[in-house]
Amino acid sequence: MNIALLxxxxxxxTDTAVLTDRRLRHLQQVRDIKLGDQIxxxxxxxxxxxxxxxxxxxxSAKLSISWSKQPPAPLPVTLIIxxxxxxxVKRIIQTVTTMGVKQLYFINSYKVEKxxxxxxxxxxxxxxxxVVLGLEQAMDTQLPxxxxxxxxxxxxxxxxxxxxKDSLRLVAHPSNNQNCPIQVEQQTTLAIGPEGGFIxxxxxxxxxxxxxxxxxxxxxxxxxxxxxxxxxKLF
Amino acid sequence: MNIALLxxxxxxxTDTAVLTDRRLRHLQQVRDIKLGDQIxxxxxxxxxxxxxxxxxxxxSAKLSISWSKQPPAPLPVTLIIxxxxxxxVKRIIQTVTTMGVKQLYFINSYKVEKxxxxxxxxxxxxxxxxVVLGLEQAMDTQLPxxxxxxxxxxxxxxxxxxxxKDSLRLVAHPSNNQNCPIQVEQQTTLAIGPEGGFIxxxxxxxxxxxxxxxxxxxxxxxxxxxxxxxxxKLF
Numbered sequence: 460m461n462i463a464l465l466x467x468x469x470x471x472x473t474d475t476a477v478l479t480d481r482r483l484r485h486l487q488q489v490r491d492i493k494l495g496d497q498i499x500x501x502x503x504x505x506x507x508x509x510x511x512x513x514x515x516x517x518x519s520a521k522l523s524i525s526w527s528k529q530p531p532a533p534l535p536v537t538l539i540i541x542x543x544x545x546x547x548v549k550r551i552i553q554t555v556t557t558m559g560v561k562q563l564y565f566i567n568s569y570k571v572e573k574x575x576x577x578x579x580x581x582x583x584x585x586x587x588x589x590v591v592l593g594l595e596q597a598m599d600t601q602l603p604x605x606x607x608x609x610x611x612x613x614x615x616x617x618x619x620x621x622x623x624k625d626s627l628r629l630v631a632h633p634s635n636n637q638n639c640p641i642q643v644e645q646q647t648t649l650a651i652g653p654e655g656g657f658i659x660x661x662x663x664x665x666x667x668x669x670x671x672x673x674x675x676x677x678x679x680x681x682x683x684x685x686x687x688x689x690x691x692k693l694f
Numbered sequence: 695m696n697i698a699l700l701x702x703x704x705x706x707x708t709d710t711a712v713l714t715d716r717r718l719r720h721l722q723q724v725r726d727i728k729l730g731d732q733i734x735x736x737x738x739x740x741x742x743x744x745x746x747x748x749x750x751x752x753x754s755a756k757l758s759i760s761w762s763k764q765p766p767a768p769l770p771v772t773l774i775i776x777x778x779x780x781x782x783v784k785r786i787i788q789t790v791t792t793m794g795v796k797q798l799y800f801i802n803s804y805k806v807e808k809x810x811x812x813x814x815x816x817x818x819x820x821x822x823x824x825v826v827l828g829l830e831q832a833m834d835t836q837l838p839x840x841x842x843x844x845x846x847x848x849x850x851x852x853x854x855x856x857x858x859k860d861s862l863r864l865v866a867h868p869s870n871n872q873n874c875p876i877q878v879e880q881q882t883t884l885a886i887g888p889e890g891g892f893i894x895x896x897x898x899x900x901x902x903x904x905x906x907x908x909x910x911x912x913x914x915x916x917x918x919x920x921x922x923x924x925x926x927k928l929f
Contacts (some may be wrong), residue, residue: 691922
């Protein structure tokens with residue numbers, strides 16, 4: 460937690476907040492904060508700042524905040540990932556949020572097991588929890604939006620053309636395709652398949668929507684590794 | 695498991711092997727293999743090949759192997775990482791092995807908790823287990839070497855000059871330093887600090903050994919994300 464992310468309900472005025480819950484426990488247990496200490500904070504979808512602890516009780520801390528700067532720029536990417544197995548979902552959300560992704564679609568694919576869609580990590584509360592952890596790690600304040608799309612074909616046919624409009628469209632697909640381009644510096648829509656990859660039908664559907672298959676070389680990476688690798692090659 | 699990695703003790707002749715243990719259970723339970731099926735295999739520090747299952751019992755499978763090609767090229771990097779917390783060690787070993795790192799040093803640093811060195815993931819057996827999982831994911835056969843160095847100063851003063859000789863030397867350090875270079879295509883020694891970073895004394899010691907601090911921008915990444923990001927920018 461490199462910042463404490465503050466929600467509207469934490470603020471009692473524009474520059475005063477009361478901190479409770481997980482964020483306070485972290486500051487007490489990991490950082491051992493004292494009255495008068497300074498901590499870094501951010502307001503959801505707002506500025507970053509420095510806060511002084513002006514009151515401290517076991518279950519709450521009052522902060523006096525000096526808002527100072529904009530959060531880091533987002534990555535110009537919309538990320539589309541075939542829903543990974545539940546234990547990976549949490550990590551991938553945190554990773555992509557930390558790296559600055561603001562639009563994330565989890566979609567279905569032939570090789571996505573149906574049970575994955577029942578994952579407790581996909582509830583609204585759990586999605587938000589992991590997004591917040593990612594923002595706090597990155598010292599970012601801008602909440603990403605996570606979309607869940609349980610049907611591949613309607614998503615690609617009806618929604619994707621508008622989502623990907625005017626962007627560079629890439630689908631990561633291990634094979635003899637061209638290598639992933641480097642530092643493209645343009646709005647990009649990036650699709651990443653499940654473990655085992657998209658099936659040929661799915662790649663064809665994406666190609667007919669303007670996507671170009673790109674490869675990361677001979678090594679087959681897990682989704683959780685492929686995501687940061689692709690994002691750091693592209694941007 | 696994209697290949698089954700075979701050790702000398704699995705081979706009963708140059709092109710015949712008997713498979714047991716975790717690898718067989720994976721093939722039975724996840725891949726549902728049958729007599730006559732083909733699977734991809736690799737020999738530790740040797741070639742990749744295709745194997746036909748010529749005998750199949752509940753607790754063993756006999757493979758007839760056609761060795762065909764070299765494993766993918768390693769990354770030209772020696773990676774030096776301040777020992778992360780135990781639950782991250784396993785993932786980082788798998789990730790760097792999958793990406794092609796062949797020399798990995800876990801070192802001490804001021805912000806590494808002493809208890810981390812007691813982690814069960816650092817036993818020789820557990821290190822090998824995770825290295826093998828990384829190689830099987832990447833379809834690679836060349837075992838990396840993992841070195842444990844529990845004292846920072848003797849490592850940097852006595853060993854590092856020889857380890858880093860004739861290489862580009864970079865230390866990832868979040869700050870206003872120059873950005874991490876892109877696609878350097880030369881032998882590189884890359885040092886990555888603990889959560890919270892190397893302390894100034896440690897950065898100075900590395901600088902006096904020829905290391906240049908480089909940054910990944912404003913966002914602070916977890917070690918497990920910083921590692922694939924740095925490797926994919928550099929290579």
